[in-house]
Amino acid sequence: MTDSTAPAPQPSGPAAGTLPSDLRVAVLGARGRMGSEAVQAVRRAEGLQLVAELDHEDSLEALVTAGAQVVVDFTVPSVTEGNVRFAVEHGIHCVVGTTGWDEEGLARTEALLAQHPGVGVLVAPNFSIGAVLAMRFSAQAARFFESVEIVELHHPDKVDAPSGTAARTAALVGEARRAAGVGPSPDATKQDPDGARGAVVDGVHVHSVRLRGLVAHQETLLGNLGEQLTIRHDSFDRISFMTGVVLGVREVVSHPGLTHGLEDYLDLGL
Ligand SMILES: NC(=O)C1=CN([C@@H]2O[C@H](COP(=O)(O)OP(=O)(O)OC[C@H]3O[C@@H](n4cnc5c(N)ncnc54)[C@H](O)[C@@H]3O)[C@@H](O)[C@H]2O)C=CC1
């Protein structure tokens, strides 16, 4: 719903230097930490034209009015699937960074996309190249170690825990261990009344730290008798996500259907 006291959606006129062939991009959650960074990244990117900056008080109809071809979503877990549904039903490709997607939401979106051939949706829990690699390395290493645990550390304004990246890393680790015939890490804990062992995602313990001063950080800890491997990634600034966001926008138009994770658009050479 549009709130009459709220500022109207931002003007969408062509910026100087844009061409009619430029990809028309809208950002949802444009006033948030990630959305505002994405607005700047789209403005800077050659071949992209920012046509709408929308936040919670704006109607999604503005995407259609602005003629958006791709929408970038950095909103909140409770609304992101509905945003994607609206966009897909209107033939608009989606690049989704918002976390909180579960298997059911992804399956519903895949089913919707089957009715809209040609439309692409990328759902990426993390757009930074280092985090994508850290997830991949964690999955590769998982079967060689008795114990695997994940510690994610974020700014205290983050609404969800565990982080989408940690949940995805745990899922990939769990999958890799199952595929190799290795079970979950053994654990002798019999009593944990206060949840000190963290959340358990796909058989992997995940610990969430929220600390002022942090941006986004994660460690996968892998242990064997007499040795430990730590795979750590740090995002010190939200600029770290922007190369991936712009790549996602450029690629999603030629990747119809659902893509889960930026790695499908990258040649990791692994
Ligand atoms: N995939 C990735 O690489 C990254 C993903 N994220 C995820 O992005 C999401 C946003 O994070 P932040 O920007 O830090 O949060 P934020 O709270 O700063 O921004 C969210 C924005 O969404 C707006 N919003 C809420 N409901 C809306 C609606 N219905 N329509 C349009 N806008 C709406 C809010 O008003 C706010 O401006 C989170 O889920 C976070 O986990 C964050 C960093 C990187």
Ligand SMILES: O=C(O)C1=N[C@H](C(=O)O)C[C@H](O)C1
């Ligand atoms: O909210 C954040 O900040 C981040 N969210 C994503 C997540 O939940 O994994 C990506 C990154 O960790 C930053």
